[in-house]
Amino acid sequence: MNWNLFNYPMNPPSASNFAAEHDALFYAIVGQALFFGLLTFALILWFAVKFKKGSKADRSSPQYENARMEFWWVLIPTLLGLATFFWSTKLFVDMRTPPKNAKEIFVVGKQWMWHVQHPDGVRENNTLHVPVDTDIKITMISQDVIHAFYIPAFRVQFMTVPGRYTQMWFRPTRVGKYHLFCNMYCGTQHSEMGGSVIVMSKRDYADWLAQHGQVRENLTAAQTGEKLFNKIGCGNCHGAQDLIPRGPSLRGLFGTTRETGDGRRWVADESYIRESIMRPAEKVTKGYGVTMPSYDKTFSEEDIMNLIAYIKAGAGQSIPTSTIAAAMPGIEVRDATGKAGLNSNEMQFKSERADATPTRRGKAPAVGALAVEKGDQQ
Amino acid sequence: MAHAAHGDEFEVLKFQYEDMDQQNDSYIVGMWCFLVTEIMFFGMLFLTYSFYRMNYQNDWFKAHEQLDWKLGGINTANLLFSSFLMATAVRQAQLKDRMGVLLRLGGVLVCAFVFLGIKYIEYSGKYEHHLFPGPGFAPEVSHFHGANLNHVQLFFGLYFAMTGLHGVHVLVGILVIGALAMMWVKGKKIVTEDYIPTELVGLYWHFVDIVWIFLYPLFYLMPNPSGPNSGGSH
């Protein structure tokens, strides 16, 4: 049934696990809104005509208060509202709870560009390549102002905030190319801060990763972190075992519960580690003093992400590529070569593909959204 | 007309009111509305303060050691005393004791100036030690025992914002109390015949005092978060 006369898109493409439930909820509310809206407005117009001054309508015994009627029209919208609330809560909690074994991709927002870093070291700008039917968790931070990472086709969006990590997750369900937007006003080139999300088959994605490996050093995030860890000399205090009085070992630290001197407890998650690097005095582990300086000005956000990846992967052990391969079932990963001398402060985000460059004004459409739409309708 | 029955009140009663009771009631309700807005005004800063203090207990404790609790304590006693004077001034206004009111208002003004004087000493000390936040913020690192200087700067940012805003209120208080005292000196009927204007000014001054009573412990008297039970090395 082609009810859309102009054959023009009126819906965003549906390409993630959330799209179907989200749309069902959306149309359920559309139904409610149409029902009540049309009913009420029709009543208003009908009364205006029927009871027009001088018309012959029956006006005997007018009512001015009717507790029973008021009761119903308090109760009905309240119940409908609560039903919608519970449904939407289920969806929201799902959206905010990433599955444990999701493939994690790091995103850094900065005026006016998205840096994407895949766990095995491939980086890209303003594009995000993801394998289809794989749970993807995006861990994000902003380098300057607040941005929002928004993929309409996936129905997901979350802000990136300077100074703290935010997360979102999704599972792409359809191969294609979709819009990626910054949806929090972030300055002059706000409209420019976007590009596309490219959902690939798992095989294509593995190939894509492999091609990137040829042209640039293909270190995993954890390996880059390890290099940095050694370069800064973190191990001088945070040794492989708890033998050094200055600082606790970081080996196997991730995910454990840490206790501070005054008895407060924290789970060592990403934010905890980041805080401990930036502001070491905040949550000093029980038994240790405040000796570590702040690395606030030393590290970029990418550096810290890499360090976290290193600590997550175990810290203190050499990291086998197989851990990453294990985290991404169905994907072949080439062995990393691990060439030396990556200075993370001078990291250049070279782009290897034309569509990975930031889009500029006046050029032809970078994203064939219409083509995507038509492709969807086949 | 309505006001004709109140011949004595003719000069004082504003034209929109029916009688003195309505006028006084309106003034009092209006004053309390104003104080509610003031509470919301300071409330936002207190909320910001508690939020950051919760996050940065240790650093803020070390930063707060830079404040002189003795000077702050003197100022607290000073303001409390001025509030007491203000309360008795309202009492004297009810008794229509002109000299008594003037003496006490004078005392309140002296206290207010002493408060600002001590504040000036404190502020200029902080300024000389480069503790004023912003580009000139360059504190002696050793004074802070390893605290994160960013959080120290946040601490002083809020310190100056909150005590500064309070200081502005003290300044306004001086102007208002001065104006009130002038009216008493001139023997204006609006104040001598009716204690309500004096009471309204009193309410404002008590509010300024109460704000300081919260500010003083929050900034000057912090408990050591790592305390005696701390596992820390110091």
Place this chain on the structure above:
Amino acid sequence: MEHFHTNPELNYLTNGHSLRSWLLTEDHKRIAMLYLMSVTFFFFIGGLAAAGVRYELMSPAGNMMESETYNKLFTAHGTVMVFLFLLVAIPAVLGNFLLPLMIGARDLAFPRLNLLSWYLYMAAGTCITLAMLGGGADTGWTFYTPYSSMYSNSNVSLTLLGVFLGGFSSITTGMNFVVTTHKMRAPGMTWFRLPLFVWGHYATGVIMLLGTPVVAITLLCVIFERTFQLPIYSPELGGDPVLFQHMFWFYSHPAVYIMILPAFGVISEIMTAFSRKRVFGYHMIAFSSLAIAFLGFLVWGHHMFVSSQSMYQSVIFSLITFLLAVPSAIKVWNWTATMYKGNVVLSGPMIYGIGFQGLFLVGGLTGPFLASYGNDVHLSATYFVVAHFHYVMVGGSIMGFLAGLHFWWPKMTGRLYNDTIAKWNAMLVFVGFNLTFFPQFIVGWMGMPRRYHYYYFAPEFTPYHILSTMGSSILGIGFAVPAFYLIHSLFKGEKAGDNPWNAHGLEWNTSSPPPTENFRYKVIVTDDVYDYDPVAEHENDMLAAGGKA
């Protein structure tokens, strides 16, 4: 006291002609007229900015202006419309004029404060206009940190100073309304004899008192951070930029009710006067205003579902937001029920009022999409949100303002305008409005982010923007026309008489325009509010019709 015995020939407009008698007036009616003129001026400034934004968006490439100019235009549009028009229009013009008249008082409780409030408003307007002339701000009207405090190179501080001053104008108005409603009611004017217009303004006053100081000090902190680098929200120092959003929306969500509650009051008056019938469910409407004012303070977090606020926090905010929809629904249904078995007169103000109901219905019913955070994750900050709040703010607040202005224009000026033109214009606004903003629901649902200067990478958005721009031209005409026929009525309009609509209420019991002291007799209220008699009126109509036949 010299105002008290005015010459019976004089009304508030003719009692003194010098500029001084206007600029130093303490008469609430004159201050309302001062507000009317200044508010209209700023409305057209904000409207021009909106026109610039809409024409730019007609083509996807954004080739009319630079991005920077575009950003400054939508910021100017938002700032001027929100802070200099919507928050002020109904309370400071209609509320100022009518509140004392409706409760039988000679003036507001604090006339001098009322004048101060206008001067503060003008100072605010001057600051914001100067900031615009000096290059403009580019932060959007929400001034999110750290962009506003640390990154923007535009004229943010001056704009913020303007908003700050405007806040105090709002506080003084609110204080006046609350005290006046409590203490200045005429003998016999009990709380449940108050017109719903007064209830609406009372609730508004409470919100102004409680909310405005918070945003004032929050914005002051941003000014400090920009000018003295006094850190409060700076993420570089470990401050929390999201804290600003909490503080901002703590006021700015209730501020929506500052804009809409007075409009609810206006519509309650109009629906009763032109249905010739007592309002249905008086108590429910009155209490729903208070419920909205109270609950309105507990929902700010629904602006932040996709910020980094905790998931559990979002749950609470979403729940309360759904509950908040109920009192608004109560009002609309009660107005509808008011028309039932009435004698409906379809005059100009009534058509505006019905238009208000249609548009507010859409605005209200699209709220649940955003309250339901499952959907909001997708819709947040898209054009769906833009359309939603324009339906509430423009469709609700501005339609309500126009309806009220048409209803009380004869009272305020003593002249009648051409009612036929008014009716047609009301329908024109209704059509133009829907054409402008309905397409934005669709384009937002498709994922068009707000505040985008161009969208050549997403050409599927284009037709909706073209429709929207076409509609905005019609809407612009619809807003300009009343200025002409209302001003025309001042010179050529028929004399209105005391009560041209044959409406019930104290304000219709004094002459038009009212004298400076409002009533030339002592007001004692003996009858109930909205004391219409539809049955008797209908019988009279029938008799008249029968007599002709």
